Amino acid sequence: MMGSGKSTVGKILAEVLGYSFFDSDKLVEQAVGMPSVAQIFKVHSEAFFRDNESSVLRDLSSMRRLVVATGGGAVIRPVNWKNMKKGLSVWLDVPLEALARRIAKVGTASRPLLDQPSGDPYTMAFSKLSTLAEQRGDAYANADVRVSLEEIAAKLGHDDVSKLTPIDIALEALHKIESFVMEDTVTGSQTEPQAQWIQTL
Ligand SMILES: Nc1ncnc2c1ncn2[C@@H]1O[C@H](COP(=O)(O)OP(=O)(O)O)[C@@H](O)[C@H]1O
Numbered sequence: 001m002m003g004s005g006k007s008t009v010g011k012i013l014a015e016v017l018g019y020s021f022f023d024s025d026k027l028v029e030q031a032v033g034m035p036s037v038a039q040i041f042k043v044h045s046e047a048f049f050r051d052n053e054s055s056v057l058r059d060l061s062s063m064r065r066l067v068v069a070t071g072g073g074a075v076i077r078p079v080n081w082k083n084m085k086k087g088l089s090v091w092l093d094v095p096l097e098a099l100a101r102r103i104a105k106v107g108t109a110s111r112p113l114l115d116q117p118s119g120d121p122y123t124m125a126f127s128k129l130s131t132l133a134e135q136r137g138d139a140y141a142n143a144d145v146r147v148s149l150e151e152i153a154a155k156l157g158h159d160d161v162s163k164l165t166p167i168d169i170a171l172e173a174l175h176k177i178e179s180f181v182m183e184d185t186v187t188g189s190q191t192e193p194q195a196q197w198i199q200t201l
Pocket residue numbers: 001002003004005006007008009069102106162164165166169
């Protein structure tokens with residue numbers, strides 16, 4: 001979901017693993033030749049953005065040793081899952097209140113689906129995120145690995161997920177990825193090829 005920390009945590013994962021890091025929104029901007037996703041939505045349309053997002057994910061899916069921070073909406077198209085399943089997918093599950101707090105802090109201008117002409121930024125972001133979460137239903141649960149910030153906070157004895165650092169979250173993601181790969185190897189289903197393509201969702 002938007003603001004869940006895909007880029008922040010994804011970059012740490014890439015560094016630790018010695019993989020390359022890509023942000024699919026940035027690749028779409030480059031492919032289209034526009035400086036921002038917001039402008040692509042405005043000048044073209046969401047559908048145009050989604051088509052380009054799908055082709056970027058398709059191209060990335062044939063590469064190895066990379067971590068990709070997808071856009072939060074990549075989960076809505078089954079064709080994207082077909083490509084994302086060529087690697088290992090990680091869902092950063094962040095409570096909507098925490099997402100809305102982060103987004104209100106940085107502003108909504110770069111996230112066209114949340115951008116509203118007026119109103120309290122936290123309330124507007126929370127309301128739009130709730131609608132998107134409802135529309136997207138269980139789509140995020142298709143991910144191979146779920147990293148729940150509420151679970152990490154409980155484990156570390158914090159009363160609030162906002163006390164978690166990106167490193168806390170990346171470490172938990174690495175533990176979960178390791179468990180998934182081990183299980184995959186034992187059951188013989190083998191994520192292809194040994195999870196060398198990781199996306200944070
Ligand atoms: N664990 C965290 N705690 C607090 N703020 C965070 C955390 N992770 C990311 N952020 C902040 O939240 C905002 C969105 O993070 P980002 O990584 O860009 O999310 P995404 O790529 O999922 O949209 C950024 O301002 C980032 O600095």
